[in-house]
Amino acid sequence: MSAISSDTVIGNARIVLADRVIECGWIAFADGRVAEIAEGRAPGAHIDAAGDLFMPGLVELHTDHLEAHYVPRPKVFWDPTAAVISYDGQLATSGITTVLDSLRVWREDGAEDVDGRAGILAAAITAAREASLLRADHFLHLRCEIPMPDVVAEASELVARPDVRLMSLMDHTPGQRQFRDEAKLRDYYRGKGAGMTDAELDVLFARRFAYQRTYAADNMRAIVALAHQHDIPLASHDDTTDENVADAVRDRVSVAEFPTTMEAARGLHRAGIDILMGAPNVVRGGSHSGNIAAVDLAREGLLDILSSDYVPSSLLMGALQLPERVPAIDLASAVRTVTKTPAEAVGLADRGEIAPGKRADLIRVHVAGGIPVVRSVWREGQRVA
Known part of the structure; x- marks a missing residue:
């Protein structure tokens, strides 16, 4: 992880990018914007997404x-x-x-x-x-x-x-x-x-x-x-x-x-x-x-x-x-x-994609029995639901 100061780090997530899906990765956002995205285990303290989907809002x-x-x-x-x-x-x-x-x-x-x-x-x-x-x-x-x-x-x-x-x-x-x-x-x-x-x-x-x-x-x-x-x-x-x-x-x-x-x-x-x-x-x-x-x-x-x-x-x-x-x-x-x-x-x-510099409008989605359930919602990096 770089020296960017991140307000929130989410790990163990299935992250949907604009052109592909990271099956297991992490995402960091700060000051209302996406700061970093990477595959693998998140460095340091983070919120464990337990394999849930992370998508743009x-x-x-x-x-x-x-x-x-x-x-x-x-x-x-x-x-x-x-x-x-x-x-x-x-x-x-x-x-x-x-x-x-x-x-x-x-x-x-x-x-x-x-x-x-x-x-x-x-x-x-x-x-x-x-x-x-x-x-x-x-x-x-x-x-x-x-x-x-x-x-x-x-x-x-x-x-x-x-x-x-x-x-x-x-x-x-x-x-x-x-x-x-x-x-x-x-x-x-x-x-x-x-x-x-x-x-x-x-x-x-x-x-x-x-x-x-x-x-x-x-x-x-x-x-x-x-x-x-x-x-x-x-x-x-x-x-x-x-x-x-x-x-x-x-x-x-x-x-x-x-x-x-x-x-x-x-x-x-x-x-x-x-x-x-x-x-x-x-x-x-x-x-x-x-x-x-x-x-x-x-x-x-x-x-x-x-x-x-x-x-x-x-x-x-x-x-x-x-x-x-x-x-x-x-x-x-x-x-x-x-x-x-x-x-x-x-x-x-x-907005509309998970990419560095884009708004941190993000949703965490759990799928149960074929039905998607929105577990968390961030708008410009602030938890709103």
Whole structure:
């Protein structure tokens, strides 16, 4: 060991690096950064990891799970700062040390209670951060539903915040993209909260068709221009056709979230756009909407990033299951989909891998009966879980 003064030394660990796995090694970190990594027995006093996995803290680009803490029941709104703190604790104990909180930047009467609350939740995240109440490092992902009348005005209110790291271009008009089968969208809304009747859904869908005809084209141009003006990476959403891919290329999209077909995924890959899929899709063995399976994309070399979407613990589970489902993917490659690649996609080059000089965002993981358990979490060298 060199003369570097280390605050913490972990030994007897299986360490996942960006390109390989050290089967038995040690890691030292000081002043919030990784200081040294080596194979073999740790010199001097150290924490014995007992052969557990040591990985970079997970980086999450798309999770709307905050909504479940803020609106835990239909028409029940929790204190927004308390909701953020509860949600943050769940993220940290799932191994997530960097998160882009996905906020709905639109209002739609009669759809979901959480619509139009992006400003409230963004303010709550700021309040919790400034009070040093958060375990993970929080940024914002503005989810922009392009056909909605007020989406440009609402995005404009938030886009200048320094914590905005991603904006996504979404269009959930029935009959296209994720919900090409309109019946799937009806099933989705019937299962939300108290559910919606077919008559209510007829009204909702008719309004959405009208909104798309009236606003979508102009709003798309305005949101894309807003993102480029503020140097914020763009994500497309639920790309399905070659036309969707062409739009993503035209708009200089960096990340494609949840493409629904192999055709679209291949086109996005050829264009050099990172493909993000849901970790629940991996864990469940397929899409809950009946679209393409993430594992099928992985077998084709078309999967770059995993997201926990609506189940925080799925991010770690999905990454560790990838090598089992796709033998061509080794553990280091699988872990990159939830660490290094998503970090780089949104310009966070200081984290996402265990390497000297990188942030000491680290997690200790024990696997029992095929289920990963996060035993310890460090953010910038400080134990947070």
